[in-house]
Amino acid sequence: MKIKSTKTALVAMAAAAVLTVAACGSSGGGAQQTGQGIAPDITVEAVNDQTGPVAYAGVGASKGAQLAIEQINEQDYLGNGAKISLEQVDTAGEIDRAVSEMTKAMANQKVSAILGPTMAQQAAAVAPIVGQSKVPTVFTQSGANGVVINDYTFRATAPMESYYNIAAKWLANNNLKAASVIYNATYPTFANLGKTVFPKEAAANGIKIDQSIEVQSTTQDFTGQAQQIAQANPPAVVMMLIASQAVTFMKQLRQAGYTGQIVGTSVQGSGNAAPAGAAANGLVYPVDFSVAMTGDTSTAFTKAFTEKYGAAPDAYAAEGYDALWWIARGIKASGDSSREGIQKGLTQVAGEGFTGAMGPLTFDGNDMRVTGAMVKWDNGKESLVDSPA
Structure with missing residues (x-):
């Protein structure tokens, strides 16, 4: 209740701030008006974590x-x-800071x-005040409910539950029944997967859940x-844990003597399985993007990203790339x-849909x-083990 109350208070303060700044600046103008066509200079502001515990997601996006912006501009696409142009601010893993920075961005008439x-x-x-201020906002990651809630909120990351069915299909196809x-259970996405989504998909694919x-x-x-799991020795273990937990669990599961198949989630992608060392070898998991994907747009993105940054892209980068191309197409x-x-x-x-990095x-x-696609982690590298379902 305390968290909910705090969030409600932050939203209320932010909404008031947006309305105040907008009112004070209404006579000054500066914002492009509807019907004026495509402006010569268009500003998009990224308001995400560049430092803090989930900085990897914001930095990648x-x-x-x-x-994407460089390609759009070079192609004279518009x-x-x-x-x-892209302007960047850091929310540093803090809810109140995210609300504050989003409030400033929405009140900035050039954004x-x-x-x-x-x-x-x-x-x-911030989603409620996005709708109030009417500034189109494209989120990446942010897989919980309560994000895409009005006409101005958009999400360029598919909820994990929407493609996790391919994990159950992969298990069935490999006779892991x-x-x-x-x-x-305290992480909403995983609680939903563990309690509802996977049991339903498992039943549909003839997979028995021995223990949950x-x-x-x-x-x-x-x-x-x-x-407990090693003693039961099931053909497969499906884990839905945050990255650090998954590393510890895989190590301890192997130490307990389990040699069967481990199935994870997209959280294990982007190299997050690496700290588990040999314990992660053979791990499979569904992803929205991997450098192992062979589609033309996926390989072109991987090539361009690697040339620009000197390192292969992760899923967060693919999501940010497709988000900006979505804006440009819009x-x-x-x-x-x-x-x-x-x-x-x-x-x-x-x-209409479109084809992007993912x-x-x-x-x-x-x-x-x-x-989505199923990938396998072996010796520090992802490989495609199943064609997209």
Whole structure:
């Protein structure tokens, strides 16, 4: 209750601040108006974590977005020399700071669209005021409910639950017809996967769940759970844990003598399985993007990103890249780079879909959907083990 009250108070203060700044600055103008076409200079502001515990998600998204902007500008994609620029601010893993920085961005009349916070708690806190201020905001990650809630909120990351069915299909196709499940019950995405989504998909694919074990976000030692699972010795173990927990669990599960198949989530992607060392070898998990993907747009993105940054992209970079191309396509579709024009264009493009770094992209309203792919982690490298389902 305390967290909910704090968030409500932050939203109220932010909404008041947006209205105050807008009122004070209404006579000064500066914002492009609807119907004026595509402006020569279009500003997108990235408001996400560049430092703090989930900085990897914000940094990756912003790198992908910057690559997309360079390509858009070089191609003269919006015509007549129109250019997009990206401004960056850091939310540092803090909800109140995210609300404050989003408030400033929305009140800044030169900002036409926003690349929103990646942390779900931050995104859910700012989503209501995005609708009030009517500044089109595209979130990446932010997989919880309460983010895509109005006409100006969009998400360029498919919820994990929307493509996790390919994990159950992979298990069935490999004759792994029984599994133990362990999941973080205090993390909303994993709680939903563990309690509802995977059991349903498992039943549909003829997979029996022998045991289902709940843990908390504070759980750091999995010795007891690992021994319990190893003793049961199921053909497969499905784990839905945050990155640091998964590393510890895999090590302790192997130490307990389990030699069967471990299935993870996209959280293990982007190299997050590496600290587990040999214990992670053979791990499989569904992803929305991997450098192992072989589609033309995916390989072209990987090549361009690697050339620019000297390192291969992760899923967060792919999401940021597709988010900015979604914005650019929206501007071109509506022929209008005002806030209202971008909102209309984003909605139109969502209705049509497009192909990006993550492959063919479709949408459920303003919420992205992907085909997804199963990958295998071995000796520090991902490889594709199943064609997209």
